[in-house]
Amino acid sequence: MPRKILSMGRKLFRLSRKDKEIKLAKRELEDYDALHAPILMAAKHKQNIDYSTQQQHLHLAAITIQASFRRHLARRARRALRSLVKLQALVRGVVVRRQARIALQCMQALARLQITVRARQLHLLL
Template sequence: MGVSQKWFRIVRGRFLRSSNKNIIILPRSNESEEAILSNEDFTFPTPISLVTEEDVAAIKIQAYFRGHLARRAYRALKSLVKLQALVRGVWVRKQSRIAMQCMHALVRLQVRVRARQLLGSFDKEHV
């Protein structure tokens, strides 16, 4: 319970310390940047609406909650990467063990072939 409510206490604390400033939303311009820059009598657009304190509070709550979800997803992703590395490590060790067994079998086969070659040449010389 303590972990799930911790983010809310942080948000609430930030609201109590925040100042009561109004935020002005400017309208989006559909004109290209070149048209705005070339216009000599450029004036700043008038604000569409003033955002109320409740809107600011809602925006901040959403931002903090999205940050909380992003941090939780990042922690889950980190643990998933660690699990993936563990599984890959096990798989690579298994693969290298199989490769070493095959190489050992090839070496034993080569020793047998060389031994037969030597024994065969030794038998031909003494006959």
């Protein structure tokens, strides 16, 4: 992936992936602080929260609920997938055992045929 090149006067430098992640984390932290500052201030001073702050609080609550529900769905899908994998392993085990049984029967049939042929050869020689 090409790196982003920034120009600062005459100097050119590249942002590494780590620098980008740090910059993004700082930006997210600033956004979080800006979003929660009125709520924290109102709680600290025990004042009434204005309408826009209440909307922000409801928005955060909705995000939390959605994240919880998505986590629940992901866990349920993972559990179903895990049971499917176990079922596949069981079926593959049955198939492998059947193949082994058939191979063993074929080898036994070939051994019996070999014994019969050698007995006839020996009988013809005597």
